[in-house]
Amino acid sequence: MSKIKHMRTPMEKKAKQIAKLLRGERPDYHYMRAVFSLVRKELDVVVLKKGKKLPYVPTEDELKSFYNTVWKSRHMQNVLVVKTLVYTGVRVSEFVKIKICDIDFEACQIRINEGKGKKDRVVPFPLGFKEILAIHVNTMMQKGAIYLFESIRKKPYTDRGIRKILANYAQEAGLPRSISPHRLRHFLFTWLKKQGIDDALIQPYSGHESRQSLEIYSKLSITEAQSEYENVIKRFPI
Numbered sequence: 001m002s003k004i005k006h007m008r009t010p011m012e013k014k015a016k017q018i019a020k021l022l023r024g025e026r027p028d029y030h031y032m033r034a035v036f037s038l039v040r041k042e043l044d045v046v047v048l049k050k051g052k053k054l055p056y057v058p059t060e061d062e063l064k065s066f067y068n069t070v071w072k073s074r075h076m077q078n079v080l081v082v083k084t085l086v087y088t089g090v091r092v093s094e095f096v097k098i099k100i101c102d103i104d105f106e107a108c109q110i111r112i113n114e115g116k117g118k119k120d121r122v123v124p125f126p127l128g129f130k131e132i133l134a135i136h137v138n139t140m141m142q143k144g145a146i147y148l149f150e151s152i153r154k155k156p157y158t159d160r161g162i163r164k165i166l167a168n169y170a171q172e173a174g175l176p177r178s179i180s181p182h183r184l185r186h187f188l189f190t191w192l193k194k195q196g197i198d199d200a201l202i203q204p205y206s207g208h209e210s211r212q213s214l215e216i217y218s219k220l221s222i223t224e225a226q227s228e229y230e231n232v233i234k235r236f237p238i
Contacts, residue, residue, distance in 0.1 A: 069173040092181035195232040
């Protein structure tokens with residue numbers, strides 16, 4: 001005797017049935033979330049969690065090829081965009097908000113205001129980058145700029161604009177995958193980890209909530225920290 005296969009109600013139909021049942025409750029998001037959490041418990045439905053995938057990190061050769069393409073373009077503002085991103089490891093949303101007044105040339109640091117989680121922090125840049133960055137800042141100030149990087153219309157760069165710049169250079173360099181601001185961020189922290197920099201020193205600059213948030217870089221191979229950063233950044237591949 002063959003088993004009779006249980007037929008489920010189509011999801012759209014079931015959703016309408018549930019909506020009709022709950023409409024009189026005038027539910028909001030939090031009520032619905034709590035109700036369905038309890039329903040899962042009643043039905044012993046296990047919540048499936050997606051495993052964390054390691055992010056793609058460019059190799060040193062890929063980064064060198066990418067940067068060489070940027071350099072050959074002779075577009076100095078784009079060269080500075082790439083170097084600032086890769087030296088500081090800031091998120092693109094933080095990068096586009098950097099103002100000229102946020103740069104401390106004496107300490108070789110940039111202040112990030114209201115980064116992720118609305119928290120402020122400072123990030124380092126190499127001593128060897130100080131001169132060219134100062135020249136750029138002086139040029140921008142003569143133009144009346146407020147932000148470190150602005151378009152010809154005197155508007156700060158956008159997230160999308162920065163991503164497009166990097167993607168175009170990656171394509172021109174013939175890389176197997178695109179280069180994004182976040183991949184440059186991953187490269188920096190992974191590279192610092194490989195140089196023996198402890199997570200506790202990377203954390204204040206990365207903007208991560210805790211050292212546990214940095215475990216992903218350890219798996220990839222990964223201030224009092226300012227001196228450590230300066231010691232190893234001299235060996236950076238670009």
